[in-house]
Amino acid sequence: MKLAYIANKINGTSGLQRMITLQINYFIVNYNYEIDLLLLEQDESEEKNFFELDKEVGLHYLKHYKNHFIRVYSKVKGLNRTLEIVKPDIVIVCESDIFSLYLPRFVSRKFKMVYQRHDTKQLNLKSINSSVKAIFLNKLKKLLLTNAGGGYDKFVLLSDAHRLDWKNLNSIEIISNPIIIDTKGVTAKLEQKQVLAVGRHDYVKGFDMLLYCWQKVTEKYPDWKLKIVGKRNSNIDLISLAKNLNIYDKVIFKGETKDISKVYLESSIYACSSRLEGFPLVIIEAMSFGLPVVSFDCKYGPREIVKDSVDGILVPQNNIGLLADSLCRLINNVEIRKQMGKKASENIKHYSVDKIMNQWKTLFEGLIQNSNAV
Template sequence: MKLLYITNGINGAGGLERVLSIKASYLVEHYSYDVTILCLNNNDKDPFYSFSDRIKMLSITVGGNPIKYIKQYKNGIERIVRELNPDVISVCDDGLKGFFIPKIIGKNIPVIYERHVSKEIEMNESFSSLKKKLVQTKWKVMEQLASSFSKFVVLTKGNTLEWQSLTNMLVIANPLSFYPEKSSTLQNKKVIAVGKQGFQKGYDRLLAAWQIVNRSHPDWRLEIYGTIAPEYKLEELSKSLRISDSVCFYPPEKDIQSKYLEGSIYVMSSRFEGFGMVLIEAMACGVPCVSFDCNYGPADIIQNEVDGYVVANGNIDSFALRINDLIANKDQRIKMGQKARLNVQRFSPEIIVKQWDMLFKQLVK
């Protein structure tokens, strides 16, 4: 099976890049797929995550004004598809341009779209009415174009609510990045969060909750790993909340597994998500999670009050209360961590990538 992935790049530290490295490598190593990943502007160089050596990496150059960019994008994809003649194409591009690929390719090759984010990533509550209207119009265009894919794959049942008119939709969750032999001892006085700084991740909400936690448990620390964006002024916020002595911000960590294993609680304060890879990674390390019930992912992953807590989105007091509960009750923390490690096995690559293999084979019959 010759499979072509089309994406913007694989050198970032995001969830899309992480998932692609796992799926593509597994298909090559365990199913003997012939996999090529096509990126833009040499963003296949120096990938943050590890990819199988058997995967071919290609790049096309795009740039200039919008007309020139679109022409180069179209011509580049047409050329690569002609040269490779893949059996299936899978598009991993959350921007608008990716939705046009079936029209570029034609109808001879099955084309799948993998949606890795919520539509809400396009929207911000601070936008003007006009800008919100433009975003909503873009959503309608995306939904119309989405119907031209052979399959439109989303990550959770919740995600299907954003694409209700589609009849070509399929739910396939993200696979686990790792499943270590040992679990966290849950003894270290550390709470962990992972993800790039920005509006989506809601670290302003996390710091507000941590201020409450810190009053009761000043000996515990909050460690946040992810691309640092000074414009969000999170360090200044932690100082103004008088919690800077117990909060540390770190850049992306390649060996993030070791950080989960050092933590005792994982927290996700996102305003919205496409899935929440960080949740299943933490759970694989036996770490119980506390997450806002954002759209979409946490409610599909965490079994509330069994292997973690899902809190009403934006309820800072409840978020802090659940963190305090896990800090104060070591036995409950350990019990939930054990359940989390057991329950998350349903996201193993053996289970998830098998679903992709079945889909690809179904489309080329």
């Protein structure tokens, strides 16, 4: 089988880029698929990919422009030209932008098309910018999203909760993200005085709220540390906020790391303070290492994974006080912490990579069989 993946970039550290890399590498090694990757906004001269791609992948860097209308035209032209050369059986589109949602309308089709969505629909509209331009663009996007996603043979979402966003579609399939890291049966001892949070410094991750929460926690447990791992953003100054809250010495800021397993094993609790999530890979990973999770019960993500009071604690959205109280509860009671951690490592096993990848294989084979039957 021959697949062609379409993505904007692959050289970052986002959950989507990790998942694209995992899928491509797994399909090549385990199913012997031929795979090409078409990159719409990445130059060949850019920095090396953070996640290593199999050498058998055919990479195609499409020329892109700054001007919006020229960029859209060049994307369509470049995609049609490249897909004609590659001749895939199935094309998998992985981006969440409006262009990708409407892409089937602009390509010459001799193949099946699959769309996989790793974000909520709301993410296309959410903006902290209240300018006239931002308001207008959000209204335009909302109009475009009403009928978006049509034309795809399969529209893949991460969980049943996301179905409500796409009531206009009848091609929906549910395939969750798998556990990416192999723990090799090793779990955290949950004895080190460290709470962990992982993610880019972004408004949607809610690390600002987590720091206000941590200020309350350190009043009771000053010997505990909060570790935030992820790419920094110049628009969000978490370090200055930590200093203003007088907790800078209680917080460890660490950038991107390839040795994330060590970070999980050195921690005792995982904290998720997101304002919105699609299906957080980091929660799955943390639980696979036996970390109990304390999370805001934000839309879609955590509630699909965490069983409240069994393998973690779900807190009403944006309730900083209760988030702090829940962290303090697990900090104070090592037995409850370890009981929840054990349940976490057991309950998360149904997200095994082999099981999830087999669901993709079944989907692809079904599309090809239906195509041959026509």
